Amino acid sequence: MNEDYIDFSEADVARWWDEAASSWTEQVRKGLDVYREHFNNPAFFEFLGALQGKRVLDAGCGEGYNTRIMARMGAKVTGVDISAKLIEMAQQEERREPLGIRYVVTSFTDLSRFRDASFDLVVSTMALGDSPNLAKASREFFRVLRSGGELVFSMQHPCFVTKGLGWVCDETGRDIKLTVSHYFDNRPRVERWKFTYPPPDTEPFVTPAFYRTLSELLKTLISAGFILKDLEEPRPSAGACKKFPKMGKWRKHAALFLYMRCQKPELEQKRSRSG
Numbered sequence: 001m002n003e004d005y006i007d008f009s010e011a012d013v014a015r016w017w018d019e020a021a022s023s024w025t026e027q028v029r030k031g032l033d034v035y036r037e038h039f040n041n042p043a044f045f046e047f048l049g050a051l052q053g054k055r056v057l058d059a060g061c062g063e064g065y066n067t068r069i070m071a072r073m074g075a076k077v078t079g080v081d082i083s084a085k086l087i088e089m090a091q092q093e094e095r096r097e098p099l100g101i102r103y104v105v106t107s108f109t110d111l112s113r114f115r116d117a118s119f120d121l122v123v124s125t126m127a128l129g130d131s132p133n134l135a136k137a138s139r140e141f142f143r144v145l146r147s148g149g150e151l152v153f154s155m156q157h158p159c160f161v162t163k164g165l166g167w168v169c170d171e172t173g174r175d176i177k178l179t180v181s182h183y184f185d186n187r188p189r190v191e192r193w194k195f196t197y198p199p200p201d202t203e204p205f206v207t208p209a210f211y212r213t214l215s216e217l218l219k220t221l222i223s224a225g226f227i228l229k230d231l232e233e234p235r236p237s238a239g240a241c242k243k244f245p246k247m248g249k250w251r252k253h254a255a256l257f258l259y260m261r262c263q264k265p266e267l268e269q270k271r272s273r274s275g
């Protein structure tokens, strides 16, 4: 993986994702993100639970793949993304097959076009680690949620997917140990990466990544007012690992993803705590 340390603004994030938009959309829609198809999505949607009738904000929705799944599950979904190109792709798909999804180009750190308490649920799949200002985003999520509403998100596991992530192989080339280092190095960087089983001659995605420790993540959410309700470190199924052997190491040795469910306290809870 090549790397480049820079200080990124949200405008930079939008630019990198605009550049990746066509290739990302094509590959995701062809099902080439096999970790999503066979590991992350099955586990995440089980963690998320029923959505029927809920007002959902999909924060960092990309071209809308997961947004459409949530709409098909019966939610009334709004998707926001900082990349105008990705939102354009999402809207094209909404015109082709309308699911009643509203898409807006905006950063999830500025949700000023949405009223306070206008959502039951804020969902974010694999997007919070792509953004420089988690504190601002968390405060906005808290504001647009009704009391008792929840923020549910997935991200790469900060304790294992560090900048120093590496695998130690045995003599047959099988990954037998994970190495972790640079956990406390929170400088953002640009990463060049591909899905695990890319077609030949696929160009890498080039996108910025923001690293935070687990304590920083939790303290940020708690400072915004959230209560942690549940947490999951999913493992791929034995069947998925058989089909995609490179996935097996994430079943055996370490957690690739981290899911959290955080709640905006019910008004009752708030009152009783303040006496």
Ligand SMILES: C[S@@+](CC[C@H](N)C(=O)[O-])C[C@H]1O[C@@H](n2cnc3c(N)ncnc32)[C@H](O)[C@@H]1O
Binding pocket: 010, 013, 014, 017, 059, 060, 061, 062, 063, 064, 065, 066, 080, 081, 082, 083, 086, 106, 107, 108, 109, 124, 125, 126, 127, 128, 130, 131, 132
């Ligand atoms: C890895 S993609 C995930 C997209 C989508 N959630 C999915 O699972 O297919 C990360 C997304 O986060 C978006 N993003 C990054 N920072 C953002 C911000 N501040 N506000 C809104 N979207 C943002 C990027 O444009 C990109 O679409």
